Amino acid sequence: MNLKDKNCIVTGGSRGIGKSIALTFAKLGANVAITYSRSADAANEVADEIKKAGSKAMAIQADATDFSKAEEVIAKVVEEWGALDVLINNAGITKDNLILRMNEEQWDAVINTNLKSVFNYSKAAAKPMMRARGGSIVNIGSVVGISGNAGQSNYSASKAGLIGFTKSYAKELASRNIRANVVAPGYITTEMTQDLDEKVLESIREETPLGRAGNPEEVSNVVAFLASDLSSYITGEVIRVDGGMAM
Amino acid sequence: MSQDVEAKVKSIIVDKLGVDESEVVAEANFTNDLGADSLDTVELIMEFEKEFDLSIPDEDAENIATVGDAVKYIQEKS
Numbered sequence: 001m002n003l004k005d006k007n008c009i010v011t012g013g014s015r016g017i018g019k020s021i022a023l024t025f026a027k028l029g030a031n032v033a034i035t036y037s038r039s040a041d042a043a044n045e046v047a048d049e050i051k052k053a054g055s056k057a058m059a060i061q062a063d064a065t066d067f068s069k070a071e072e073v074i075a076k077v078v079e080e081w082g083a084l085d086v087l088i089n090n091a092g093i094t095k096d097n098l099i100l101r102m103n104e105e106q107w108d109a110v111i112n113t114n115l116k117s118v119f120n121y122s123k124a125a126a127k128p129m130m131r132a133r134g135g136s137i138v139n140i141g142s143v144v145g146i147s148g149n150a151g152q153s154n155y156s157a158s159k160a161g162l163i164g165f166t167k168s169y170a171k172e173l174a175s176r177n178i179r180a181n182v183v184a185p186g187y188i189t190t191e192m193t194q195d196l197d198e199k200v201l202e203s204i205r206e207e208t209p210l211g212r213a214g215n216p217e218e219v220s221n222v223v224a225f226l227a228s229d230l231s232s233y234i235t236g237e238v239i240r241v242d243g244g245m246a247m
Numbered sequence: 248m249s250q251d252v253e254a255k256v257k258s259i260i261v262d263k264l265g266v267d268e269s270e271v272v273a274e275a276n277f278t279n280d281l282g283a284d285s286l287d288t289v290e291l292i293m294e295f296e297k298e299f300d301l302s303i304p305d306e307d308a309e310n311i312a313t314v315g316d317a318v319k320y321i322q323e324k325s
Contacts, residue, residue, distance in 0.1 A: 127293060130286070175286060 001228050004029035006227060007081040008227065009073065011035045011064050012091030014043035017140060020216030021088055021223050022046055023053070028224055031056035033077050035091065037063055056081065059097035062089040064117035072202045074124040082131050086227045087125045088141040089118040092158075094192060096151045106141025113156035115165070122169055126178070134177040138226045139166050141184040141217075141238065143246040159184070163238055170236035179235035181226045188214045210243030250297075252325065253318045259294050260314060263287065272314035291317075299325050 007164060012018040013034025022032045023046065025055030032050050036043035043059040050057035059149025060076065061067045078084050092114045094104040118139055142151050163182055169217050170180040187193060187204045193213075196204075205211060219241050225231055226239070239247055266281050277283040277291065294307045295301065298319050303311075304318045311317050 130290060172286070175284075247300065 001224060001230055002028050003086070003224060003228055006030045006085040007077060007083055008032075008088065009033045009084065009125075010088040010090055011062075011076055011117065012037070013046045013060070013088075014039045016048055016192055017185065017188060017216045017219050018088075018090040019046050020220040021090060021100070023049055024217065024220040024224050025086075026050040026053040026055045026057070028228075029055065030227075031060035031081055033060060033073070033081075035060050035064065035073060035093070036155075037061070038212070043070070046112040053070070064120065065112040067116075067120045069185040070117070070120035071124045074121070074128065078128045084125055084128045085132070085135055087135070087137045088120055088140070088223060089121055089162075091111070091117050092140065092192075094152065094155050096155065098151055099153050102154065107125070110154035111158050114155065115161045118165055120163055122165075122180070123231070126173060130173070130176045133177070136227050136231075137166075137169065137178070137180040138223050139180070139182050141166075141182040143184050143186045143240055143242045144186060146238070146240070147246045166238075167236045174235055179226075179231070181231075181234060181236065182238040183219060183223050183226065184238055184240045184242065184246075185219045186214060186240065188216055188219055188244040190216060201222075204206070204245075208243040208245045210244065211245070214241060214243055252322050255298060256295070256314065256318050256321060257299060260291065263291055264293055267295075269325045271314055273313065273318070276312055277314075278312070295321060301325060 004024055008030045010018050011021045013022040014036040022034050034046055047057040047059040060073050062073050063077050095110050099107055122137055139162050141162050142159040144156040148156050166180045166182045222239055222241050260271050261268050264281050264283055269319055275281055277288050292303050296303050301324055
């Protein structure tokens with residue numbers, strides 16, 4: 001598998017699964033631009049690692065919810081690197097609460113960051129990809145977007161919405177050879193999941209047939225496959241990377 | 248100048264939609280008469296933007312449905 005000379009954008013690429021995607025892509029020969037909201041130091045470190053792997057890198061500060069900023073980010077990459085081949089919509093947050101306790105801010109923040117951002121970046125990417133007659137978009141969903149999860153109504157709604165968006169996008173742009181797919185991770189060891197308490201972790205392990213948490217590379221390998229030409233006949237698909245959890 | 252715009256617009260349409268030049272008359276509607284699907288019309292607008300160095304906002308693009316609409320819009324803006 002290789003992504004040689006493919007120009008890629010990974011939103012939320014400074015930490016967690018996004019960072020793993022960026023580094024995996026760089027190892028496979030891709031040029032990678034990452035966006036980040038606050039962690040400038042972490043983002044610059046990722047950019048340095050990408051460069052060490054011999055690829056071009058950019059770290060761009062961008063609030064994923066900002067519609068016009070998304071256009072700027074895509075335009076910058078197209079201008080500097082000549083084309084955009086791959087977009088990974090990875091930026092996401094959680095603000096867990098029971099529905100009865102969830103406030104409007106928690107709902108809006110998660111929907112805006114996890115779902116509206118996908119519209120922002122996918123729309124902006126469509127024109128350059130249409131001009132290039134091809135492209136691959138991979139949106140990072142979640143198993144809870146398929147199965148739901150108590151305490152995560154906002155997060156699971158955003159991730160379920162992302163699946164509907166991806167399938168519509170795949171249908172609208174298939175005639176231009178632009179593919180769009182979802183990778184839906186289960187329980188992956190990242191900063192986002194490290195704060196879960198031991199009781200929750202134990203129950204997650206029990207619900208996972210493979211009996212353990214996944215690591216970020218197990219997700220980014222599948223993302224790389226969907227970004228690459230090896231998956232050229234796959235579009236509108238949702239691939240779970242969850243140790244069998246949602247089966 | 249206005250004739251230049253018209254000729255260039257027509258040649259872009261012929262090229263993008265693969266239609267005969269004789270069909271590309273002012274009243275011709277991209278979708279109904281020239282067989283463009285919705286993405287083709289988006290691509291036409293993108294091509295006009297590139298060729299005439301214009302930025303056509305989505306709300307304006309929605310009102311450009313015929314060859315004549317496109318010629319008139321571009322003449323006004325360029």
